[in-house]
Amino acid sequence: MIARALLLATALIAASSAAAVAQTQEIFANRNVIAAPVLRANVQVSGDLVRIGDVIDNAGSAAQIAIYRAPDLGTTGSLPVAQVLNTLRAHQVIGVDTRDLKEISVTRLARTLESKDIELQVARALERRNGLGDAANLSLTFDRDPGDVRLDAGFTGGMLPTIARYDNRNGRFDVTFEIANENGAAAKLRFTGTAIETVEGLASNGKLHPLQAAFADLGGAQCGYCTPGILMTAKALLDREPNPSRERIKEAISGNLCRCTGYQQIYESIEEAAKTIQESKR
Numbered sequence: 268m269i270a271r272a273l274l275l276a277t278a279l280i281a282a283s284s285a286a287a288v289a290q291t292q293e294i295f296a297n298r299n300v301i302a303a304p305v306l307r308a309n310v311q312v313s314g315d316l317v318r319i320g321d322v323i324d325n326a327g328s329a330a331q332i333a334i335y336r337a338p339d340l341g342t343t344g345s346l347p348v349a350q351v352l353n354t355l356r357a358h359q360v361i362g363v364d365t366r367d368l369k370e371i372s373v374t375r376l377a378r379t380l381e382s383k384d385i386e387l388q389v390a391r392a393l394e395r396r397n398g399l400g401d402a403a404n405l406s407l408t409f410d411r412d413p414g415d416v417r418l419d420a421g422f423t424g425g426m427l428p429t430i431a432r433y434d435n436r437n438g439r440f441d442v443t444f445e446i447a448n449e450n451g452a453a454a455k456l457r458f459t460g461t462a463i464e465t466v467e468g469l470a471s472n473g474k475l476h477p478l479q480a481a482f483a484d485l486g487g488a489q490c491g492y493c494t495p496g497i498l499m500t501a502k503a504l505l506d507r508e509p510n511p512s513r514e515r516i517k518e519a520i521s522g523n524l525c526r527c528t529g530y531q532q533i534y535e536s537i538e539e540a541a542k543t544i545q546e547s548k549r
Protein backbone atom coordinates (compact mmCIF):
# COMPACT_ATOMS: atom_id res chain seq x y z
CA MET A 268 0.00 0.00 0.00
CA ILE A 269 2.80 2.36 1.03
CA ALA A 270 4.82 1.46 -2.08
CA ARG A 271 1.81 2.25 -4.34
CA ALA A 272 1.40 5.71 -2.76
CA LEU A 273 5.06 6.48 -3.32
CA LEU A 274 4.84 5.43 -6.96
CA LEU A 275 1.80 7.65 -7.42
CA ALA A 276 3.59 10.65 -5.81
CA THR A 277 6.64 10.12 -7.99
CA ALA A 278 4.46 9.99 -11.09
CA LEU A 279 2.73 13.24 -10.11
CA ILE A 280 6.05 15.00 -9.47
CA ALA A 281 7.37 13.82 -12.82
CA ALA A 282 4.21 14.99 -14.61
CA SER A 283 4.25 18.44 -12.98
CA SER A 284 7.99 18.83 -13.74
CA ALA A 285 7.38 17.99 -17.38
CA ALA A 286 4.59 20.58 -17.56
CA ALA A 287 6.80 23.23 -15.97
CA VAL A 288 9.63 22.53 -18.41
CA ALA A 289 7.24 22.76 -21.35
CA GLN A 290 5.85 26.06 -20.05
CA THR A 291 9.35 27.48 -19.53
CA GLN A 292 10.39 26.46 -23.03
CA GLU A 293 7.31 28.16 -24.45
CA ILE A 294 8.11 31.40 -22.56
CA PHE A 295 11.68 31.43 -23.84
CA ALA A 296 10.52 30.60 -27.34
CA ASN A 297 8.13 33.58 -27.26
CA ARG A 298 10.87 35.87 -25.99
CA ASN A 299 13.09 34.93 -28.86
CA VAL A 300 10.48 35.81 -31.49
CA ILE A 301 11.09 39.32 -32.85
CA ALA A 302 7.77 40.94 -33.61
CA ALA A 303 7.48 42.13 -37.22
CA PRO A 304 7.50 45.89 -37.81
CA VAL A 305 4.00 47.14 -38.59
CA LEU A 306 3.27 50.36 -40.44
CA ARG A 307 1.08 52.93 -38.70
CA ALA A 308 -1.72 54.65 -40.61
CA ASN A 309 -1.69 57.86 -38.52
CA VAL A 310 1.41 59.30 -36.99
CA GLN A 311 1.66 62.22 -34.54
CA VAL A 312 4.99 63.87 -33.82
CA SER A 313 5.79 66.70 -31.43
CA GLY A 314 9.13 67.82 -32.89
CA ASP A 315 10.45 68.82 -36.30
CA LEU A 316 11.62 65.30 -37.25
CA VAL A 317 9.83 62.05 -38.09
CA ARG A 318 11.70 58.99 -36.80
CA ILE A 319 11.44 55.33 -37.74
CA GLY A 320 9.83 54.61 -34.40
CA ASP A 321 7.09 57.10 -35.29
CA VAL A 322 6.03 55.36 -38.51
CA ILE A 323 6.20 51.69 -37.44
CA ASP A 324 5.47 49.63 -34.39
CA ASN A 325 8.23 47.27 -33.21
CA ALA A 326 11.01 49.44 -34.66
CA GLY A 327 13.57 48.05 -32.23
CA SER A 328 16.98 49.67 -32.20
CA ALA A 329 16.16 51.73 -35.33
CA ALA A 330 13.37 53.63 -33.57
CA GLN A 331 15.35 56.84 -33.01
CA ILE A 332 16.66 57.22 -36.57
CA ALA A 333 15.24 60.38 -38.16
CA ILE A 334 13.98 59.86 -41.71
CA TYR A 335 11.85 62.93 -42.62
CA ARG A 336 11.24 66.52 -41.64
CA ALA A 337 7.89 66.92 -39.91
CA PRO A 338 5.15 69.11 -41.47
CA ASP A 339 4.68 72.67 -40.26
CA LEU A 340 3.42 73.16 -36.73
CA GLY A 341 -0.19 72.09 -36.34
CA THR A 342 -0.50 70.72 -39.89
CA THR A 343 -0.87 67.24 -41.39
CA GLY A 344 0.99 65.78 -44.39
CA SER A 345 0.91 62.38 -46.07
CA LEU A 346 3.64 59.97 -47.14
CA PRO A 347 3.21 57.29 -49.87
CA VAL A 348 3.82 53.87 -48.37
CA ALA A 349 6.15 52.85 -51.24
CA GLN A 350 8.38 55.80 -50.44
CA VAL A 351 8.37 54.98 -46.72
CA LEU A 352 9.30 51.34 -47.43
CA ASN A 353 12.24 52.45 -49.60
CA THR A 354 13.45 54.73 -46.85
CA LEU A 355 13.10 52.01 -44.22
CA ARG A 356 14.94 49.54 -46.45
CA ALA A 357 17.84 51.97 -46.68
CA HIS A 358 18.07 51.69 -42.90
CA GLN A 359 17.92 47.86 -42.99
CA VAL A 360 14.33 47.76 -41.76
CA ILE A 361 12.67 45.04 -43.85
CA GLY A 362 9.67 42.72 -43.65
CA VAL A 363 7.34 45.57 -42.76
CA ASP A 364 3.66 44.68 -42.50
CA THR A 365 2.01 47.48 -44.50
CA ARG A 366 -1.54 46.37 -43.68
CA ASP A 367 -2.36 47.24 -47.32
CA LEU A 368 -2.00 50.94 -46.58
CA LYS A 369 -1.29 53.21 -49.54
CA GLU A 370 -0.16 56.24 -47.54
CA ILE A 371 0.29 57.29 -43.97
CA SER A 372 -0.63 60.66 -42.52
CA VAL A 373 1.76 62.58 -40.29
CA THR A 374 0.49 65.30 -37.97
CA ARG A 375 2.81 67.69 -36.16
CA LEU A 376 1.29 68.49 -32.82
CA ALA A 377 1.36 72.12 -31.73
CA ARG A 378 0.42 74.33 -28.84
CA THR A 379 -1.41 77.47 -29.91
CA LEU A 380 -1.22 80.66 -27.87
CA GLU A 381 -4.19 82.79 -28.87
CA SER A 382 -3.60 86.50 -29.44
CA LYS A 383 -6.09 87.53 -26.75
CA ASP A 384 -4.20 85.41 -24.19
CA ILE A 385 -0.88 86.89 -25.30
CA GLU A 386 -2.29 90.41 -24.83
CA LEU A 387 -3.55 89.48 -21.38
CA GLN A 388 -0.16 88.07 -20.37
CA VAL A 389 1.66 91.18 -21.63
CA ALA A 390 -0.75 93.41 -19.68
CA ARG A 391 -0.17 91.33 -16.55
CA ALA A 392 3.60 91.57 -17.01
CA LEU A 393 3.29 95.38 -17.19
CA GLU A 394 0.82 95.75 -14.34
CA ARG A 395 1.99 98.28 -11.68
CA ARG A 396 5.24 98.76 -13.54
CA ASN A 397 6.70 102.24 -13.63
CA GLY A 398 3.45 103.96 -12.70
CA LEU A 399 1.05 101.76 -14.66
CA GLY A 400 -2.13 100.52 -12.99
CA ASP A 401 -4.11 97.29 -13.16
CA ALA A 402 -3.72 95.05 -16.20
CA ALA A 403 -7.46 95.33 -16.89
CA ASN A 404 -7.11 99.09 -17.49
CA LEU A 405 -4.20 98.94 -19.92
CA SER A 406 -4.79 99.48 -23.60
CA LEU A 407 -1.99 97.87 -25.64
CA THR A 408 -0.92 98.54 -29.21
CA PHE A 409 1.61 96.04 -30.56
CA ASP A 410 4.27 97.03 -33.09
CA ARG A 411 3.37 93.81 -34.90
CA ASP A 412 0.06 92.07 -34.41
CA PRO A 413 1.07 89.00 -32.38
CA GLY A 414 -1.73 86.90 -33.90
CA ASP A 415 -1.99 83.30 -32.73
CA VAL A 416 1.46 81.87 -31.97
CA ARG A 417 2.18 78.17 -32.51
CA LEU A 418 4.83 76.29 -30.58
CA ASP A 419 5.88 72.65 -30.55
CA ALA A 420 3.50 70.68 -28.36
CA GLY A 421 6.35 69.90 -25.97
CA PHE A 422 6.45 73.50 -24.77
CA THR A 423 3.87 73.00 -22.09
CA GLY A 424 5.09 75.55 -19.51
CA GLY A 425 3.37 78.79 -18.60
CA MET A 426 4.32 82.16 -20.15
CA LEU A 427 6.98 83.33 -17.71
CA PRO A 428 7.92 87.02 -18.17
CA THR A 429 11.71 87.30 -17.95
CA ILE A 430 11.95 90.91 -19.18
CA ALA A 431 9.19 93.50 -18.70
CA ARG A 432 10.11 97.12 -19.40
CA TYR A 433 7.83 100.13 -19.59
CA ASP A 434 8.99 103.68 -20.30
CA ASN A 435 6.40 106.11 -18.95
CA ARG A 436 7.88 109.01 -20.96
CA ASN A 437 6.74 107.58 -24.27
CA GLY A 438 4.49 104.66 -23.25
CA ARG A 439 6.75 102.07 -24.90
CA PHE A 440 6.86 98.50 -23.57
CA ASP A 441 9.20 95.60 -24.24
CA VAL A 442 8.22 92.22 -22.78
CA THR A 443 9.93 88.84 -23.22
CA PHE A 444 8.46 85.53 -22.09
CA GLU A 445 10.03 82.12 -21.73
CA ILE A 446 8.00 78.94 -22.13
CA ALA A 447 9.69 75.76 -20.93
CA ASN A 448 9.42 72.29 -22.46
CA GLU A 449 9.71 68.95 -20.69
CA ASN A 450 13.47 68.79 -21.40
CA GLY A 451 14.19 72.06 -19.64
CA ALA A 452 14.72 74.07 -22.84
CA ALA A 453 12.74 77.29 -23.29
CA ALA A 454 11.12 79.08 -26.22
CA LYS A 455 11.41 82.88 -26.13
CA LEU A 456 8.68 85.24 -27.26
CA ARG A 457 9.23 89.01 -27.38
CA PHE A 458 6.55 91.68 -27.82
CA THR A 459 6.99 95.44 -28.15
CA GLY A 460 4.55 98.31 -28.52
CA THR A 461 2.86 101.02 -26.51
CA ALA A 462 0.72 100.77 -23.41
CA ILE A 463 -1.82 103.38 -22.40
CA GLU A 464 -3.56 103.36 -19.08
CA THR A 465 -7.20 104.38 -19.19
CA VAL A 466 -8.78 106.62 -16.54
CA GLU A 467 -10.64 103.62 -15.13
CA GLY A 468 -7.30 102.38 -13.86
CA LEU A 469 -6.66 105.36 -11.58
CA ALA A 470 -8.81 104.15 -8.70
CA SER A 471 -7.37 101.15 -6.88
CA ASN A 472 -9.28 98.65 -4.75
CA GLY A 473 -12.29 100.95 -4.74
CA LYS A 474 -10.23 103.92 -3.45
CA LEU A 475 -9.96 107.10 -5.50
CA HIS A 476 -6.53 108.17 -6.69
CA PRO A 477 -5.38 111.38 -4.92
CA LEU A 478 -5.89 113.25 -8.20
CA GLN A 479 -9.51 112.09 -8.45
CA ALA A 480 -10.12 112.95 -4.78
CA ALA A 481 -8.61 116.44 -5.18
CA PHE A 482 -10.58 117.15 -8.37
CA ALA A 483 -13.78 116.14 -6.56
CA ASP A 484 -12.96 118.17 -3.41
CA LEU A 485 -11.68 121.36 -5.08
CA GLY A 486 -14.01 121.62 -8.08
CA GLY A 487 -11.42 120.56 -10.64
CA ALA A 488 -14.19 118.70 -12.48
CA GLN A 489 -17.47 120.37 -13.41
CA CYS A 490 -19.21 119.01 -16.51
CA GLY A 491 -16.52 116.30 -16.62
CA TYR A 492 -16.02 116.42 -20.39
CA CYS A 493 -12.30 117.24 -20.14
CA THR A 494 -11.65 115.44 -16.86
CA PRO A 495 -10.39 111.99 -18.03
CA GLY A 496 -7.79 113.55 -20.33
CA ILE A 497 -6.61 116.04 -17.70
CA LEU A 498 -6.45 113.40 -14.97
CA MET A 499 -4.28 111.08 -17.08
CA THR A 500 -2.07 113.96 -18.22
CA ALA A 501 -1.65 115.08 -14.62
CA LYS A 502 -0.85 111.54 -13.49
CA ALA A 503 1.85 111.23 -16.14
CA LEU A 504 3.27 114.58 -14.96
CA LEU A 505 3.30 113.54 -11.29
CA ASP A 506 4.88 110.19 -12.17
CA ARG A 507 7.74 112.12 -13.79
CA GLU A 508 7.84 115.16 -11.52
CA PRO A 509 6.42 114.54 -8.04
CA ASN A 510 6.47 118.24 -7.09
CA PRO A 511 5.85 120.34 -10.23
CA SER A 512 5.62 124.12 -10.19
CA ARG A 513 2.42 125.89 -11.26
CA GLU A 514 4.16 126.74 -14.54
CA ARG A 515 5.04 123.10 -15.18
CA ILE A 516 1.43 122.09 -14.47
CA LYS A 517 0.10 124.72 -16.89
CA GLU A 518 2.54 123.58 -19.51
CA ALA A 519 1.75 119.88 -19.01
CA ILE A 520 -2.03 120.20 -19.41
CA SER A 521 -1.94 122.91 -22.05
CA GLY A 522 -3.11 120.41 -24.67
CA ASN A 523 -6.39 119.84 -22.81
CA LEU A 524 -9.25 122.33 -23.22
CA CYS A 525 -11.68 122.98 -20.39
CA ARG A 526 -14.70 125.20 -21.00
CA CYS A 527 -16.03 125.15 -17.45
CA THR A 528 -13.47 125.70 -14.74
CA GLY A 529 -11.23 128.48 -15.94
CA TYR A 530 -8.34 126.11 -15.02
CA GLN A 531 -7.67 127.64 -11.58
CA GLN A 532 -9.38 124.77 -9.73
CA ILE A 533 -7.61 122.26 -11.96
CA TYR A 534 -4.18 123.67 -11.11
CA GLU A 535 -5.05 123.69 -7.42
CA SER A 536 -6.36 120.11 -7.59
CA ILE A 537 -3.14 118.87 -9.17
CA GLU A 538 -1.01 120.72 -6.57
CA GLU A 539 -3.15 119.23 -3.78
CA ALA A 540 -2.81 115.73 -5.22
CA ALA A 541 0.99 116.15 -5.49
CA LYS A 542 1.09 117.08 -1.80
CA THR A 543 -1.09 114.11 -0.79
CA ILE A 544 1.05 111.67 -2.78
CA GLN A 545 4.25 113.01 -1.27
CA GLU A 546 2.85 112.84 2.26
CA SER A 547 1.72 109.26 1.74
CA LYS A 548 5.31 108.31 0.92
CA ARG A 549 6.77 109.72 4.12
Ligand code: FES
Pocket residue numbers: 487488489490491492493494524525526527528
Ligand atom coordinates in the same frame (compact mmCIF):
# COMPACT_ATOMS: atom_id res chain seq x y z
S1 FES B 1 -15.05 120.45 -16.60
FE1 FES B 1 -16.30 120.90 -18.29
S2 FES B 1 -14.91 121.08 -19.92
FE2 FES B 1 -13.66 120.86 -18.21
